[in-house]
Amino acid sequence: MNILITVQNPEIKSNVDPKFGRTPWFLKVNTDTKEWEAVANSAVHHSGGAGVAAAQFAIDQKVQAVISGDFGPNASSALRNASIKMIRFSPDVLTGEDALNKFLEGALEEFA
Amino acid sequence: MKPVKPIRIAVASGKGGTGKTTIATSLALSLADHTSVNFLDCDVEAPNAHLLLKPQFNAHQQAVTRIPEVLPDKCNLCGKCVEVCQFHALAKIGQKILVFPQLCHGCGSCTWNCPQEAIREKENPIGELQAGSAQSGAIRFAQGLLTIAEPMPTPIIRQLKKWQVLQDDAVTILDSPPGASCSVVETLRGSDFAILVTEPTPFGLHDLKQIVGILHDLKIPAGVVINRDGIGEPIIEEYLLQKNIPILMRIPFSSIYAAGIAAGKTLVEIEPDLKKNFLKLYDHIKQASGGEKSA
Numbered sequence: 001m002n003i004l005i006t007v008q009n010p011e012i013k014s015n016v017d018p019k020f021g022r023t024p025w026f027l028k029v030n031t032d033t034k035e036w037e038a039v040a041n042s043a044v045h046h047s048g049g050a051g052v053a054a055a056q057f058a059i060d061q062k063v064q065a066v067i068s069g070d071f072g073p074n075a076s077s078a079l080r081n082a083s084i085k086m087i088r089f090s091p092d093v094l095t096g097e098d099a100l101n102k103f104l105e106g107a108l109e110e111f112a
Numbered sequence: 113m114k115p116v117k118p119i120r121i122a123v124a125s126g127k128g129g130t131g132k133t134t135i136a137t138s139l140a141l142s143l144a145d146h147t148s149v150n151f152l153d154c155d156v157e158a159p160n161a162h163l164l165l166k167p168q169f170n171a172h173q174q175a176v177t178r179i180p181e182v183l184p185d186k187c188n189l190c191g192k193c194v195e196v197c198q199f200h201a202l203a204k205i206g207q208k209i210l211v212f213p214q215l216c217h218g219c220g221s222c223t224w225n226c227p228q229e230a231i232r233e234k235e236n237p238i239g240e241l242q243a244g245s246a247q248s249g250a251i252r253f254a255q256g257l258l259t260i261a262e263p264m265p266t267p268i269i270r271q272l273k274k275w276q277v278l279q280d281d282a283v284t285i286l287d288s289p290p291g292a293s294c295s296v297v298e299t300l301r302g303s304d305f306a307i308l309v310t311e312p313t314p315f316g317l318h319d320l321k322q323i324v325g326i327l328h329d330l331k332i333p334a335g336v337v338i339n340r341d342g343i344g345e346p347i348i349e350e351y352l353l354q355k356n357i358p359i360l361m362r363i364p365f366s367s368i369y370a371a372g373i374a375a376g377k378t379l380v381e382i383e384p385d386l387k388k389n390f391l392k393l394y395d396h397i398k399q400a401s402g403g404e405k406s407a
Contacts, residue, residue: 049200049215056194056203074212082205 003029003103004058006068007096010038014096016089018069021051027096028061031104036096051075058084067099071111086111118147119401120284122303122332126319128290130309131339131363136287137164138379139307142390144250148282151246154299155289156239156256156268164378167253169244171277175256175268176235177218182209186230193222193231214263238262243277252279265295273302283394292322300327304401306334307360307393312344317351324355333400335360337393358400360393 006023007014017023022044029036039061043053051071055078058066065085079086087108093099102108123136133155140151153159180193180202191204201215202222213236223231239262243254254275256268278284288299300306306327310316320336327334334357338348341362352359363369363379372382380387 043200046200049212052200052203052212052215056200059203059205074215077212078203078205078210081208081210 001031001064002062003031003065003067003100004061004063005029005096005099006066007038010040012036012096012100016069016093016096016099018089020066020068020071021054021075023054023068026054026057028063029096029100031100034100049074052078055079055082055084058082065103067103067108076111118281118283119304119398120286120302121397122286122288122300122306123309124288124296124300124306124323125290125309126292126321126323127310127316130311130316131337132290132309133161133164133287134339134363134373134379135307135309135337135361136285137161138386139390139394140165140251140285141247141378141380142387143283143285143394144247145387146391148279149251150278150282150284151251151253152272152278152284152286153253153255154269154272154286154295156258156265156272156295157289159255159257161287162253162255163376165246165251165253167244167246167251169242171241171243173241173271173275174235174237175239175241175258175271176237177213177216177264177267178220178233179213179216179218179236180211180222180231181234182211183230183232184208186228188228188230190227192225192227196221196225217264218267238264239268241268241272241275243275252277252282254278265289266298269295269298273298292319292326296323297326297330300330300332303332305397306332307337307397308334308357309337309339310348311340312338312342312346312348314347317347320348321351324357335393335396335400337361337363339363340365358396360396361389 005027006017007025008017010025026039027036043050051074055075059082067087071086088111123132125132140149143149153161194202194204199215199217201212203210239258246253256272258265289295310320336359342365
C-alpha cells in the first residue's frame with residue numbers, strides 16, 4: 001500500500017514534521033517495495049484551509065494511511081470521510097525512516 | 113439645498129487596549145447633545161461599548177454567511193468547485209463533495225463556476241446583530257456579536273454597517289476591533305475619517321504604523337488621540353511629525369480616569385468639561401474630511 005509521512009526535508013532520513021497540514025514535505029512511500037518519493041506541500045503557506053488541502057492531496061494520491069504528529073479538525077474530518085487511516089508518530093520516531101519502520105512493525109497508534 | 117450627508121468616523125488603534133471605546137463613547141455622548149448619532153460597535157468578537165453607553169436593545173437579527181450546499185443528484189463530481197475554492201472549504205472525497213463551513217468565506221466562486229449548477233447557497237448562522245437606543249434616543253446603538261468558536265468576524269461587520277435600523281441623517285461612529293486585519297479594514301472602509309487612538313509606548317507606535325499604512329491605502333484621512341499621555345518618550349510625536357498626521361487630543365495618564373472607567377463611567381461622565389474638547393475634535397474632523405458633504 002501507499003502511505004504519506006510528513007517530513008521537514010525531501011529525504012527518507014529527514015526529521016519528521018509534526019504538522020499534517022503545514023508540513024513542508026510529504027514522503028509518499030510504497031510499503032511493499034519501500035520505494036519513496038518526496039512531494040512538496042503546496043498548502044504550506046496558505047492562510048487557511050491547509051489541513052483540507054493536505055487531506056485532498058492524500059485522497060488524490062490514493063494513499064491508505066497518513067503518518068504525522070497530529071491532525072486538525074478539518075483534516076481529520078476529510079480523511080475520516082475518505083477512510084484514510086491517520087497514524088501518529090511515537091516519541092521515539094525521529095526520521096521518516098523511523099516512522100516507516102515503526103509503522104511496519106505495527107508500533108504506531110492510530111489517531112481517533 | 114442639497115441634503116447633507118453626515119460623516120462617518122471610525123475609531124481604530126492597531127494596538128489593543130489603547131482606549132478606542134473610551135474615545136468613541138465619549139465622542140458619541142458629546143455629539144448627542146447636539147445631533148443624532150449612530151454608534152456601531154464593530155468589535156464583534158468582544159463588543160464592550162454597550163457597557164458604557166447602556167443601550168436598551170430592542171432589535172435583533174441573525175448574521176449569516178452564505179455557504180454552498182451540493183445537490184448530489186446534479187453533481188457529477190467534476191471537482192471544479194474544489195479547484196476554484198481559494199479557502200479550501202471544499203474537498204472531493206470518494207463519491208461526494210464535502211463542505212467545511214468554517215473555512216468558507218461566502219465568496220460564491222463554487223456556485224458561479226459549477227458547470228452542472230449543482231450548488232445551491234444556504235444561510236449559515238454565525239452570530240447576531242443587536243440594536244437599541246441610548247441617551248434617551250439621541251444615540252442609535254448597534255453591535256454585532258460573533259458566536260463563540262466562529263472564525264470569521266468580517267461578514268457580521270459588513271451586515272452591521274448596512275443594517276436598516278440605522279438613522280440616515282446621523283453622524284456615524286464606528287468603534288473598530290483592535291489589530292490591523294480584515295475586520296479592521298472592513299470597519300474602516302467607507303469612513304470619511306479615522307481617529308487613531310494610541311499610547312506613547314513602543315507597542316503603541318509599532319501598531320499605529322500598521323494602521324496608518326492601511327489608511328493610506330484606503331485613502332482615508334486620519335488624526336491621532338494620544339491616550340495615557342505623559343508616560344514614555346515622545347516617540348509618537350516624532351513619527352506623526354514625519355507623516356504629517358495631526359494630534360487631535362491628548363488624554364493624560366490619570367488614576368482618576370482609570371478608576372472612573374473601571375467603575376463603568378465614560379470620560380465625559382468623569383470629567384464633563386471634556387465634552388468641549390470632543391466637540392473641537394469633531395469640528396476638526398469635519399474640516400479634514402471635507403466638511404459635511406453633499407450627498
